[in-house]
Each structure stands twice: as structure tokens, then as C-alpha cells.
Amino acid sequence: MKSTSSTVILVCSTSYALHIEKTLKDSGIPCTLIPVPRHLSSDCGVCVRIASHCKAKTIKMLETTKIPFEGIFDLIQ
Amino acid sequence: MVNFINFVGANPGRSGHRRAVAAGRIVYDTRRAVAELVGADDPLRIIFTYNVTHALNLCLHGLLAPGDHVITSSMEHNSVMRPLRMLEKKGVKLSIVRCANNGSLEPSAVEALIGTGTKLVVLNHASNVTGTLLPIKAVGAICRKHNLLFLVDTAQTAGCYPIAMQSDCIDLLAFTGHKALHGPMGTGGLVIGGRVDEKSLNPLLQGGTGSNSQYEEQPDFLPDALEAGTVNAVGLAGLAAGINWINDIGLETIRSHEEHLTKLLIEGLTGIGGVTVYGDHCAADRTATVSFTIEHIPVSEIGLKLDEEFGILCRVGLHCAPMAHKTLETFPHGTVRFGFSSFNTEDEVEKAIAAVKELSAGVL
Numbered sequence: 324m325k326s327t328s329s330t331v332i333l334v335c336s337t338s339y340a341l342h343i344e345k346t347l348k349d350s351g352i353p354c355t356l357i358p359v360p361r362h363l364s365s366d367c368g369v370c371v372r373i374a375s376h377c378k379a380k381t382i383k384m385l386e387t388t389k390i391p392f393e394g395i396f397d398l399i400q
Numbered sequence: 401m402v403n404f405i406n407f408v409g410a411n412p413g414r415s416g417h418r419r420a421v422a423a424g425r426i427v428y429d430t431r432r433a434v435a436e437l438v439g440a441d442d443p444l445r446i447i448f449t450y451n452v453t454h455a456l457n458l459c460l461h462g463l464l465a466p467g468d469h470v471i472t473s474s475m476e477h478n479s480v481m482r483p484l485r486m487l488e489k490k491g492v493k494l495s496i497v498r499c500a501n502n503g504s505l506e507p508s509a510v511e512a513l514i515g516t517g518t519k520l521v522v523l524n525h526a527s528n529v530t531g532t533l534l535p536i537k538a539v540g541a542i543c544r545k546h547n548l549l550f551l552v553d554t555a556q557t558a559g560c561y562p563i564a565m566q567s568d569c570i571d572l573l574a575f576t577g578h579k580a581l582h583g584p585m586g587t588g589g590l591v592i593g594g595r596v597d598e599k600s601l602n603p604l605l606q607g608g609t610g611s612n613s614q615y616e617e618q619p620d621f622l623p624d625a626l627e628a629g630t631v632n633a634v635g636l637a638g639l640a641a642g643i644n645w646i647n648d649i650g651l652e653t654i655r656s657h658e659e660h661l662t663k664l665l666i667e668g669l670t671g672i673g674g675v676t677v678y679g680d681h682c683a684a685d686r687t688a689t690v691s692f693t694i695e696h697i698p699v700s701e702i703g704l705k706l707d708e709e710f711g712i713l714c715r716v717g718l719h720c721a722p723m724a725h726k727t728l729e730t731f732p733h734g735t736v737r738f739g740f741s742s743f744n745t746e747d748e749v750e751k752a753i754a755a756v757k758e759l760s761a762g763v764l
Contacts, residue, residue, distance in 0.1 A: 335612065336611035337413035338428060339444065357416065358417070359416065369420075369421060369424075391621070
């Protein structure tokens with residue numbers, strides 16, 4: 324049975340991924356940078372992975388700080 | 401830098417593996433360090449370049465088009481003057497505020513030159529010849545009043561004199577890493593303030609950014625829009641280390657020490673017969689850069705003797721700033737320039753004064 328356990332935030336460049344990583348960690352939201360899953364984008368850089376239960380808090384934080392991102396996707400494992 | 405070379409070595413932003421991310425993090429942390437030092441809001445609006453000349457060219461060539469009017473001062477380095485002269489040939493209108501013969505600038509003289517087509521004012525924060533600080537806060541306020549952009553060349557001040565982009569009303573700030581920021585050569589950048597529409601800046605270079613790789617056109621977001629090609633990540637690691645060192649020591653402590661040495665030097669030099677010190681003599685109004693001449697001795701000879709006989713290293717001549725020397729009335733021969741850093745000592749200043757005294761006594 325498939326279940327959702329993590330969520331990734333796609334961004335336009337590694338600089339933005341690092342910027343989001345710093346901002347999330349400062350807000351107490353754990354995250355890691357991982358290579359962009361190929362089924363989500365042909366980009367060769369990184370995206371930000373968070374636990375799915377932090378998704379709502381993360382979206383709110385991104386909206387507040389106005390850091391641009393390209394999309395948020397749940398990873399099915 | 402050693403850590404980067406030995407244990408990272410990857411290209412920042414060009415892949416997703418751990419070393420590429422580590423390299424990206426080093427570059428990102430350097431952006432944050434620069435942003436914090438100059439009071440910039442957004443670290444991603446910092447464009448890394450190879451020096452301040454590169455950053456100034458990026459800004460001037462990227463922003464100005466034929467028909468635009470730009471105002472600068474007569475105390476500028478050729479890193480500003482040469483691109484402006486090139487742009488002038490292409491139809492950009494250039495006005496140069498004549499500074500006083502001590503290098504000082506009256507803000508109202510800038511305002512008097514503002515016209516309907518004026519787009520930009522560009523000034524150095526401090527002269528590389530005399531160390532004279534220009535009144536950037538007052539000029540910045542004038543630029544805001546007339547809705548102009550304000551570019552400041554901080555080659556002589558970043559790292560040794562307080563800079564606050566917001567309260568100084570600076571829209572674009574060019575810096576170099578290898579001077580008072582204590583980074584290596586090959587580092588510098590342009591900080592782009594929030595009032596500047598990044599789409600109004602044309603890139604000097606187009607190319608790979610590691611982002612939007614599916615497109616053959618340059619990305620339109622910062623920093624990638626203006627930062628094509630691999631950055632000097634190992635150098636930027638050194639720049640971050642330099643800024644961290646400044647933060648550890650404290651900018652005010654550095655400034656206080658340099659001001660003290662400058663005061664000692666100026667007092668010592670002005671007491672020697674035949675020696676002329678250029679610029680305002682008040683150490684509080686200048687950086688730790690002091691230009692002087694000795695009557696009847698060519699500056700090149702002074703420089704050679706200081707090196708060979710006293711082990712004192714200095715720069716003589718025009719310092720890549722011919723119009724500044726015309727302003728100071730020292731063109732075409734130039735001056736002898738001493739420049740201090742936070743590592744210099746009172747003892748070294750006293751030895752420098754004694755050496756100049758000895759050289760001067762030899763011809764009197």
C-alpha cells in the first residue's frame with residue numbers, strides 16, 4: 324500500500340533551495356536538499372525535502388517570506 | 401579555501417550530489433555574509449564577480465543606454481571612468497562633478513546637474529588616492545528625492561568603514577573581496593537593492609547557471625540572470641572567512657585602529673619640511689589611505705628608496721585615477737601612497753615617518 328511520507332519543494336536554482344533550507348531551519352522545520360526527482364522536473368539541480376506533516380507550516384512560511392518556488396509535490400513511497 | 405580544495409571541489413549549483421550542495425552552501429553563506437555586512441535585504445540579489453571593476457562594468461553597461469544621463473565625480477577610479485567614457489561614445493550623456501582640490505564633494509553640486517534624462521549617480525565611497533570619504537548619505541538622499549538610482553563603489557571602504565545600504569540610500573553597491581574584506585583576489589560583486597528592477601540590468605555574460613537548463617535563454621531571476629558561468633567558489637570561501645574575521649574583531653575596532661594610525665601618519669608627515677599631504681587632514685573624514693609628495697624628489701624615486709633602503713612597500717604614480725590627480729593638482733606625476741590595514745602597527749607608522757623624514761632631509 325502506498326503512503327505519503329515526504330514532500331519536496333521545487334525551486335528555480337540551488338541558490339533558492341539553500342535560501343529556503345536556511346529559512347526553514349531557522350523556523351525549526353527540518354529539511355534536506357536532494358537531487359530533483361526526474362519524474363517531477365528535468366532540472367539537474369536540487370530541491371528541498373520536508374516531512375509531509377510540515378507541509379502546511381512550510382507553505383505558510385514561504386508565503387510570508389515571499390521566497391519564490393516552482394511547486395510542492397508529495398512523494399509517494 | 402583549503403577545505404574547499406581538499407574536500408569539496410565541486411561546482412556549486414550544477415548537480416545534486418553532496419559535494420555540489422556543499423559548494424553551493426559555501427557560496428550561499430558568502431552571500432549572506434556580504435548581505436549582513438552592508439545591510440542588504442536579500443542575499444540572492446548579490447551577484448558575484450571577479451573584482452569591483454567587473455561589478456561596476458556589469459552595472460554601468462547593464463543599466464545605461466544611449467540617451468541616458470549619468471552623473472559622477474572627478475575623484476573616480478578608472479574602473480568607473482573608463483566604462484563611462486566608453487558609454488559616452490555610445491550616446492550616454494555624462495556629467496562629472498568637479499570636486500575641490502582636497503578631493504571633497506559638495507552634494508548640492510550633484511543635485512545641480514540632475515536633469516530630465518538623469519538615470520544614475522555613481523560615486524566612490526572613498527578615494528583610492530587620498531582616502532577622502534564622499535558624502536554618500538547626503539547624495540543618496542538627493543537620489544531618492546529625484547527618483548534616481550545610486551551606485552556606490554566601495555572598493556576602499558567595504559570591510560573597514562561602516563556601510564548601510566538602507567540608511568545611506570544605496571541602490572547598487574560594488575565591492576571587491578581582496579582589500580579590506582580580506583578575501584583573495586578574484587572575488588567581488590554587485591549588491592542590487594530592492595528599488596532596482598533586475599530586468600533593467602542587461603547581463604555582461606550569458607551562459608550556464610545550473611538552472612532552467614531546458615531553456616536556451618538566460619534565466620530572468622537573480623542571481624542567475626547576471627551570474628553566468630562557474631563562480632570562484634574557492635575564492636568565495638576565502639571571502640567568507642575574511643568577513644567572518646572582520647565580524648570577530650569588530651568593524652568599529654578595525655576602523656578605530658586604522659583611524660588612529662592615519663592620524664599618527666598625517667601628523668608625522670605634515671611636520672616634515674618639503675612634504676605635502678593631499679586630501680583633508682582630518683583622519684575621521686578619510687580611510688587609511690594617505691597620499692603625499694616630497695618636494696624635489698620624483699615619486700618613483702621615493703618609492704624605490706622606501707622599498708630598497710627601508711623595506712617599506714607603497715604605490716606611486718597615478719593610481720589608475722588620472723582625473724582624481726587632476727583634481728588634486730598632482731597630475732601627471734602623481735603621489736606616493738601609503739595604505740594601512742588592521743594588521744599595521746604604530747611602530748610601522750613611526751618607521752614610515754622616519755624614513756620619509758630621512759629622504760626629505762637628503763634633498764634639503
